[in-house]
Structure formats: structure tokens, C-alpha cells
Amino acid sequence: MFIKALVPAAAYLVGISIAQSSSLCSQPTATINSQADASALASCSVVNGNIVIGPLAAGVISIDGPQQLNGNLNCENAGGLTSLGSTTINSISGAFTLKNLTLLSTLAMGSLKSVNAINWEALPALSQLNFPATVTKAKSVLISNTFLSTLDGINLETVQTLGINNNNRLKTFSTQIANVTSSLDINSNGNNLDVSFPNLVRAANMTFRNVSTVSIPSLAIVDGSLGFYGNYVPSIIAPNITSVGSKADGQGSLAFVANTKLTNISMPLLKTVGGAVQIANNLALSGINFPSLSYVGGAIDFSGNFSTPELPALENVKGGFNLQSTSSIDCSNFDSEHGAGKVIQGVYVCKTTSDAAGLGSGTNGNSGSKKSSASTNQYNKITHCIFILAGLAYSFL
Template sequence: MTPRHFAGSRFSYSPTKGGKDLKATNSSKLRVDIDSPGKRRGPFQELAMGPPGGPAVCSAKSPRTMGFFKYALPALMATQAVFAADDCGSGKTISIESQGDADKYSSCKTLKGDVEVSEHINGDLNINGVEQITGSFTVDGANNLSSLAASSLSSIGDTFKLNGLTTLTTLSFGSLNKVGTVKWAALPQLQNLDFNKGITEADDVTITNTGLTNLDGISLKTVGTFDITENLSLKTVNVNNLKNASGLINFAGNMDSLEIELPNLAGGSNMTFRNVSSVSVPSLKELTGQLGFWGDKFKSFAAPNLTETGDLVFNDNKNLANISMSKLTKVNGGFQIARNNKLGEINFPDLETVTGAIDFSGKFDEAKLPSLKNVRGGFNMQSTGNFSCSAFKKLEEDKTIRGKYECSGNKAHPTTKDGSSGASGTSSGSGSSSSSSEGASAMNVANMPAMGLAAVFGALVQYAL
């Protein structure tokens, strides 16, 4: 007869006519005794529980045997359910040291707990069948791992950590869209991501020292920290769907020709850019923290909709010739423009308030701040250009500028507020200044960065007896 399989179970049986033996086709066998033809009590052969992934197929031939199955199978199925739950994790760390280890979990849709892949694994590793990991997923130091894939995995509850995978060339997670934290470092051979669906949710993303040429597959809508550093092959970053970042957005030490597109980013906290060739933030309206640019290669920067930010810094951007921020009204912190030698004109037409210090130095001929009403910190403006201080002197006299005031044009060696060189290729110098009381708020230009199996079978044996 055709074996019967029980839904949700790995057990089946094949009742046949006549006979006395129960034959098991799988392993993990338990020997019990029941009545059989011609004997008061005889061997009932073997009852088997199959390994994960395959049913135990048994044959039974006597009415007593059938009665046994009537009560045994529900208990066995319940026990197997317990074992299946244990097989899929119980909140503890699941260790994977080989493809065989990974395959043990292929019937699990959810792995409960953290998953750690051994540093000794090599070649290709495929995590098949699993759709969710409730904890973290870590591969650390597996420098012989060349390919890592999990085609069904859609969610990692905690950290997705990859570190020191020096030969990894393929990272394929076609269904992944939600991660607690992305933390990748030292993946020098990884050039592209095979993330068809794309990660749309992550609390924090840190990617450093990889061979990635782009971040296609990182399709965030919101993020906390977005820290992208030391990726020397990274050419483009286009995160079209990102609308808000609650933590630091930082790009530093990547390829000098890196182009960054954040077309729908409307708000955030701190944003810092170092050594990039372009930054596009056309929708940016407000930052609660710092917006800073150091050593960048672009010729112009525009934030046409930005109205308010924390510290605002443009420092040592040698090609920068134009800054356009026509709607900026308030800087909640310090405002520094220094060592941007091609910047001939500074113009912030709607700027009204700077709660820290204004510190402009360089080779500019004009500085226009026509709407300025309140500078709570100091004021330092020095230029080698043919620059007049008359408009700002008036602001100092009527106490619009509350802190220490210094302004000089045609200065051979302009300096920043802290005395360092204010123009590239010049040495530090000093000049005359007039002063009032120092403002309480000064500029900060730093980068803010079960049931037991024995019990069940004991009950079954008692029934058989």
C-alpha cells in the first residue's frame, strides 16, 4: 500500500496485509516489543525517526500495531515539532562551519538567535530556505570564502557583519530588504552587490575598505548612521529613496572621483563629505547638526532648499568657485569658510542668524550677508582680495555681532579664528582687530562622529506492553 504521510510531520506508515514486522527506512531507531502472531510478546522490529528533511517510512501489519500507531503518531508528531523548533534555533548562537551545517537549516523559514559562520569555511556558502534571522548574521575572518548567498533571506533582525573576507567576490542576497545594522569591513575583492530587492530599512550602515564600485542594492528610505569610508574603487553612490537620516552621513577617504546623489533627502542630523567630486542634495531642507565639506574636488555646491543647519563648514576645497544656498536663514553653530582659493565671492542672501562664530578667510573679493541680524559668537573675516569691511564694521558697532570682531582685506597672510592659515599656500599671520565681549557660543568645526524524547517513548512502550 502507499505510505501515508502526516501533514506537518516527518513520519509516515504503510499498513500491509498480514505479517508482524515494522520496518524503518531511516535512522535514529528505537526498539520496542509488542504482541505479534504466535507470541505472547515479541520483537516489533524498529520504529524510526528520520533526520531533518526526510520522513520515516514504516510498515505495520497487525491490528495491535495499527492501534499502536493510532496513539503513537500524534505523540511522535508533537515531539518532532519540538525538535524542529530546536533545530531552527532557540535564541542561542547557531554555528555554521560547512555547507552541510547550513543545509541542516534549509527547512527553517526562521532562525531564532544569532548565526555565526566559521572563519575556516572556504569556497561558496549558500544559506538556502531561510527567510528570517532574528538575531545577527556574522562572517568574520573567513578569508577563503569566495561567495556568500542567501536567496530567500529577507530580514536580519540585528547586525549583518562581514569582516576580513579578503577573497569574497560574490555577495548575493536577492530578497534582503530589512537589516538592523549593516557593518562591512575589509572586503577588498567585492566589487558589486547582487541585492535585487534592495535593503530599504536599516538603523545604521557602515561600509569601509571594500572594492565596491557602487552601492546599488542599498535602497534605504530612512537610516541612522550612513558611514562610507576608505572604499578606493567607489565611483557612484545614488540612494534615490533616502528621505531622512537621524545620525551621521559621512563620506571620507573614498575614490576622489566619487559622485554622491541623494535626490530625495529632506532632513537629517550631521553630514560630512571629504575628498568627493560632487554632492547633490536638491531636496535638503533642514539639518539639526553639522554640514561640512573638507578637501572636496567639486567646483560648485548647491543646496537650493536648505533653510537651517548646525555648524556649516567649507574648508580646503581647492576647486570650489561657487556656493549657492539662497534660502539659508539660520546656522545653529559656527560658520567657517577657509582655504577655498578659487572662491572669489561669498553670498548668502537670506542668512539672518548665526548662533556661533563667523570665520571666513581666503582670497575672496566680496562677502555679502545682507540679511544678517544676529551673530552670537565672534566674527573673523580676512582675505587677500580687494575686500571692504565697512558693512561688517557697522554690524559690529550696532551689536549685531556680539563676540570678538576682526575684519581685514588685502591681507598677505589671512588666518582663521584659531590662528591657522586661512588661504591655501600661505603661512600663518596676524593683523589688527577690534573687539567686543566674546560670544558664549563658539564654532565647533570638529567632525561630530520541552518535552523530552525519552518521556514520549516511555509512554509508548507502556502502551505497547
């Protein structure tokens, strides 16, 4: 009799335990403020909900047990947290967000391979990642203001948005990404940052700032804009790129601005740029050569200290043409190509000038005639403004 009575009671208790466990694994938000809270999830192989590590969490938090998180993993303003990890979580369907964690020095996700979005900001003590399984899938990645020197452990195949900025110790970033479908922005990291995208074939928009080397050997198409601003690269080589931007809507620019050590730009196959092409204030750049460039949907704006640019294939410039150099240049070939029905359709300026910005006194590269400093300054300011406005107008047509 006793045994017969005990069996239903035991079954009842097991049922309660299973129900409680199921409820714990499926609650909308599981909040973790201690290791005990994290250990309560150990029986869950799948967590259907968000995991939030609260601001009271401190020391070491390890979320072991769950393999799949159908939700977000979020930790913000936990000033006492020093270590966060999981040996079991392999996928996060939502965002993995870490913000304002001043003492976090260890981030160890031993099995993580897939996450929808990575948002890491203000992690001043985090010097490295321990991601041995390697994250290969993510739609969006933002890593900003960390102490990381490398991003080993993140090696994506494709991504919509990738932003790496203000990581002052970051020295290398190499990834197998083949396609960036929205934007890539590498900005204001360490001055010695080497960036490598060996497999990148296509990107929507790309911006590089404050990097020492950029390797894009496979890049063939940029659907939007491609810009290099304030870098320390000696050379920018894209041997396979054929187009930047869209001819259909006149959008997508190509820019090289204020790269102080740049001596070489090599894009031998580049044929079309949907918007503008700008090369300005690259102090060490003495030559410009785009042997295949035939179409520019916006304006061409070159200023600096370089010899006569080589644009032998140029057939159609929808916008203006502003060519000003402090070195002697020959404008004769370009002089004959501007006007109604000709190659250059917008405002035309071509001259040797004493001011690389094109706003000081100078001489016309074709005739060599001199003008007074005052009149030339006024003329240059007016033409420069007209040129910019014309270029913008053409780019939006």
C-alpha cells in the same frame, strides 16, 4: 497488529524530527562552518537566534530556506570564504556583520529587504552587490574598506546613521533617503565619487570628504552640523536649505574647508545657523554670497582669496567675525556693524591680507594702512587665537 504497532512508532519518530527541527530553528546561535551546516537550516522558515559563520568556513556558503532571521547574521575572519548568499532571507532583525573576509568576492542576498544594521568592514575582494530585491530599511549602515564600485541594492527610505568610508573604487552612491536622524558621513572614498540624495529633506549631521559631486536638491533642514572638507566639487548647491543647527542651544555649524576646486556656493534660502559658519582655504572660490542669512549663533570665519562677501540680510552674529582675504575687500559695511548692541557681538577682524590663513602681514580693508611685518604677524596671531576662543565660548553659551 503489526500496522497498529507501526503507527505509534512512526508518529513518535515524526515527533522527534519535528522537535529536533524546532530546536535547530530556535537555538541561541547556529554556527556554520560548512555548507552542510547551512543546509541543516533549510527546514526553518524562521530562525529565532543568531547565525554565525565561523572562521573555518571556506568556499561557497548559501543559507537557503529561512525567510526571516530574528537575530544577527555574523561572519568575521573567515579567510577562505569566497561566496556568501541566501535566496530566501528577506529580513534580519539584528545586525548583518561582515569583517575581515579577504577572499569574499560574491555577496548575493536575493530576497533581502530589511535589516536593522549593516556593518561591513575590510572586504577587499568584494566588487559588487547582488541584492535584486533591494534593501530599503535599515537603522544603521557602515560600509568601510571594500572593493565596491557602487552600492546598487541598498536604497534606504530613512536611516539613523550612515557611514561610507575608505572604499577606494566607489564611484557612485545614490539613495532615496528622506531623513537622516543621527549622522551621515561620506569620507575618504574614491576621488571621483558622485553622491546623490534627491529626496533628502532633513538630516541631523552631515559630513562630506573626498567627493566629486554632491547633490542635495531637496535638503531643507540640518538639525546639527553640515560640513564639506577636502572635496573636489566645483559647486555646492542647496536651493531649499533654510537652517543649519539650533538657535536654542547655539549648536550646529556650517563649514566649507579645503575644497580645492570649489568655485560656487549657493544656498539662497539659508536664514539661520545655530553655531559657526566657516569658509577657509577653498583656493578657487572667488565669491561668497548668502542673500538670506540673518542669524549666526556662533562665529563667522571666512579666509581665502575672495571679493567682499555679500551678507545683505545679516542681523545677528552672536560670536566673532573674522574676514580675511588675499583679494582686496571693502570692510566699511561690516565696520559699522560691530560692537555693543550691534549686529556683530564678538571679536571683530576684517582685512585684506597677503596670507589666506590670516596669520601673515596684511592691510586693513577699511583704512588701507600698512604695518611692519613683525608687528602685524604678532597682532594677527593674537587676534586669530582670541577670535577662535571667543567663537568657541559663544557656541557653548
